[in-house]
Amino acid sequence: MKNELKYRPSDQPTGGWGSVRSLVKHSTRQRAYASIPALLREHNKPKGYMCTSCAWAKPGEPHTAEFCENGAKATFWDLTPKRTTPDFFARHTVTELLAWQDFDLENEGRLTHPMRYDPASDKYIAVGWDEAFADIGARLKGYDPKRVVxxxxxxxxxxxxxxxxxxxxxxxxxxxPDSSNMCHETTSVGLAQSLGTPVGTVLLEDFEQTDCILxxxxxxxxxxxxxxxxxxxxRERDVPIVVFNPLRERGWETFVNPQHPGQMLSNSPTQIATQYHQVRAGGDIAAMMGMAKTLLAMDDAARETGGARVLDEGFIAHHTTGFAEFEALVRRTAWPEIERESGxxxxxxxxxxxxxxxxxxxIAIYGMGLTQHRLGLDNVQTLVNLLLMGGHIGRPGSGICPVRGHSNVQGQRTVGIAEKTALVPLDAMGERYGFTPPREDGLNTVEACEEVVAGRIQAFISLGxxxxxxxxxxxxxEASWRSMDLSVQIATKLNRSHLITAGxxxxxxxxxxxxxDEQATGPQIVTMEDSTTCIHASRGKHAPASANLLSEPRIVAELAKAALPPNPxxxxxxxxxxxxxxxxEIASLFPRDFHDFNARLDVPGGFPRDVAARRREWETDxxxxxxxxxxxxxxxxxDGRDPNVLRLVTLRSNDQxxxxxxxxxxxxxGIHDSRMIIMMNRQDRERLGIPEHGDARLTTAVDDGVLRTLGGLRVIDYDLPAGTCAAYYPECNGxxxxxxxxxxSKTPAAKSVPVRAGPDRAPGSGG
Known part of the structure; x- marks a missing residue:
């Protein structure tokens, strides 16, 4: 069923009373009122639990409420009293559930029992943990290891x-493969080539010393x-903040801090961006080259007049290579070309x-708007070039700051979740655990998908x-997935991936x-790494949703015991x-970052990993x-040659x-009650013959024998550069x-997808 769209452009600041009302609404919807006191007392606090939402840094001296609107939603989602029990699965077939929307599936609440899909009844049925592990282990023993993900x-x-x-x-x-492959793998590859580190160089305290933020x-x-x-x-220190983004996003415009009573009472927001440049999707390199061209011109003028240099000549000479070639490229790139490509x-x-x-x-901040393009590495590395021109790496208040998504997506890679063998201490691992580690690089996310489509994957284990x-x-x-023999989904709630079943x-x-998390030795502590490479401890505070739940380490251990031969x-x-x-074990194999791991669990603000580039030491060839x-x-x-091809930016909503x-x-x-929308530049909409408030159909502008199309998208005239449109992820992933x-990096290019748009010939069809 298609929800009826309500759209009214928002003029409200980020935060403020809107965030408070959202908190009340979502706690009520999930009936998670009891978790609100703990949000204030425990959430992202020392000796408390770390948020399961984003990976942003946690300060050593936390705010009274060290959580955001989306962190609160994630907590209510986790701690809801709603339950998806065996009785629920007895009432619904998988075919029926496939017609449900994403929200409705997860809104049923927490999974309570291990379940196995029964093809005869087309339903999930309860199964004991021992039986599940024994069957999974027996199956894994029979597969070719190279065909398991x-x-x-x-x-x-x-x-x-x-x-x-x-x-x-x-x-x-x-x-x-991991979720990093889908978002910031471009960072891991690009920064390593430029700076010798796969992660950012900024710590939270750098924001207190910076003079400019991009x-x-x-x-x-x-x-x-x-x-x-x-x-x-x-901004209170009058630091300029310069933003490049195709959409004008409220978060970069105005903010009312819910923890400032005076600001809340007056609803007087802080202006965040001092400059806001709506770059064309895929045009960031051109924008950065324009900035670099400006810096060279200013530096030329300074040298002619004997003024202070704009470029950090000493840093460039002592710490970098390749500047002459980059300078020559910038100088020969003409302004009309830069203007055309950047918009x-x-x-x-x-x-x-x-x-x-x-x-x-x-400080240069960036997200997936840079990484998810064909030349995503060039995006990231050109931004690094800008910083290097001014010596803005390895100086207090400066550096590169990729903002990661999931709360431990960066940390997973740090401790070995990597398909690339060069990133893992295999020799030490083999010696410590008495085995010969496989030396062939594994499959990343895209490669795993290619192998599934080719019918070469027998089993897929998914840790969340x-x-x-x-x-x-x-x-x-989805069509190819069903040909696999085994799918194991470690999860907290029901989602669509659980309904696309394997054998x-x-x-x-x-x-x-x-x-x-109560184990034989008592309540357990777990750890994670934030976007600034700081490691934090987390202690659970709430009773488990079901007595039948196991912790993730316990599930992994039992799978290993069932699938592998004993190893003392x-x-x-x-x-x-x-x-x-x-x-x-982690400290033994990764001593540089995790020495004295257990002794450092409660360092205020987390303890940082060692990033050599912060010291202006470059671990490059x-x-x-x-x-x-x-x-x-x-x-x-x-390629920009067909004016009827738009560049689609896929993005998240505020409720996601x-x-x-x-x-x-x-x-x-300002978008409410529907996710089946497309935001378009009004002139593009009119030129392509789509009626105002009408439905549009998007079709991918490629010729590879596969028709990719999605209809039933209600059009919203939005402030976007010409040639750019935007719609929601994951609805547009197809x-x-x-x-x-x-x-x-093989990160999917989801931020400038070439599409053709036209009026939907079957309004409301949903594609």
Whole structure:
């Protein structure tokens, strides 16, 4: 059933009373009132539990309410008293549930019992834990290890992630795709090539010292609202904040801090962005090149007049390579080309460059608006080039700051969830655990999907997540998924991936982070890594949703015991009894980052990993930071030659975190009661013959023999650059070809998808 859209452009600030009303609404909807006191007392607090939503940093001295609107929604979602029991599955067939919307599936509440799909009745039936583990283990023993995938979403703790990657390698493969492959793998590859580190260089305290903040392709209001506290403090110091983003997002415009009584009473917001540049989707490289061109021109003028240099010549000479080649490219790139590809006038880019040039220390923030393009690496590396021009790496108040999504997606990679063998200490692992680790690189997310489509994957183990809903080419993938022999889904709630069944499918329900994890040695602690590489401890405080739930480390241990031969050097049961022993293992294999792990659990603000680039030490082949050349000014698969092809940006709503949809309100954009929408530039809509308030159909503008189309999208005239449109993820994932991904990283190119738009010939069909 299609919900009736309500749209009224929002003029309300981020935060403020809107966030308070949202908190009340979602706590009421989930009947999770009892969790509200703990939000204030325990959420992201020392000796409390860490949020399961975003990975933004947690301060050493937390605010009274150290949570955001979306963090509260995630907590209510986790701690709801609603339950999805065996009785629920007895009442509904899988075929029936496939017709439900994402929100309705998860809104049924927490899974309470392990379940196995019964093809004869088309229903899930309850199964005992021992029976489930025995059957899964027996099946895994019969497969070719290279044809089994161990996927991990970004919420699992460091302890669980370490055990999971070891399970995969002892089993015989490095097939460890994770959600990072779908979002910031471009960062991991791009920053490593430029700076010698796969992670950002900024710590939370750098925001207190910076003179200028740039943001590219990141929506702070929806994706990392707690960052607004640091941005607000920066603005109170008169720090300029320069934003590049196709949509005007309320989070970058105005903010009322719910923890400032005076601001709440007056509803007088803080203006966040001092410049807001609506770059064309895929045009970020051109915008950065325009800024770089401005810096060179200003530096030329300074040298001619004997003024202070704009470029940090000493830093460039001592710490970098490749500047001469980058400078030559910038100088020969003409302004008309930059303006055309960026969609921005020269004056706007010169204003941004001038602001950058006047700053002593610059922080550059970015999100998936840079990483999810064909030339995503070029996006990231051109932004690094800008920072290197001014020496803004390894200086207090400066650096590169990728904003990660899931709460431990970065940490998983740190402890071994990686398909690339070069990222993992395999020799030490093999010696410690007495086995010969597989040396062949495993499958990343896109490659795993390609293998599923080719019919070469026998089993897929999923540590959390909603894999089939999150990946591109949804329709193609769903059809191929059913040919697999085994699907094992470790989960907290029902989602669509659980309904696309393999020959045998299991749902294994687990605890959430905020629940007490009681094992043989007592209540357990788990850990995670935030976007700034700081490690935090988390202690569950709430009673489990069901007595039948197992913790993720326990589930991984039992799977390992069932599928692998006994190994006295790998005491799975003892590890699951005492997670401190797992942390000792992590410290042994990753001593640089995790020495004295158990002793440092409660360092205020978390303890940071060692990032050499913060000290201006470059772990690259040359021993220096690299200026790297972008291949083109546009990062999109769209070549720009057909004016009827638009670039689709897929994005999240305010009532959403990744594939989890908490409701149908996108309050910050003024969109309510429907997700089947498309935001378009009014002139594009009129030119393409789509009536105002009418329905549109999108069709992917590729010719590869697969028709990818989605209709029933109500059109909203929105403030977007010409040639750019926007619609929701994951509804539009079926429009993204599996082969359209970022070069080298293989991150799906979901931020400038070439599409054709026209009036929907079957209004309300939903495609």
């Amino acid at each position: 161990f996927y991990a979403s970004g919420r699992a703790s460091l302890e669980t992630s370490f055990m999971y990657q070891l399970l995969a390698r002892l089993y015989g493969n490095n097939n460890l 943001s590219f392709g990141q929506n702070v209001g929806t994706n990392s609202p707690r960052l607004l506290h640091s941005l607000q403090l920066a 921005l006038p020269r004056a706007a880019l010169e204003a941004a460059g001038d602001t950058f040039a006047r700053a002593r220390s610059v 997540g909603n894999f089939i809903r999150a990946i591109p080419d949804t329709t193609v993938m 045998t499918t299991y749902l294994l329900p687990t605890l959430v982070r905020s629940e007490i 050097k790998v005491p799975w049961g003892a590890w699951a009894d005492d997670y401190a022993r797992v942390r000792d 040359s021993g220096k930071a690299h200026f790297l050349l972008p291949q083109a000014l546009s990062s999109s698969f769209d 975190f990744n594939t989890t949809v908490y409701g149908y309100d996108d309050r910050l954009r 429009l993204i070809p599996l082969w359209q991904y970022a070069e080298q």
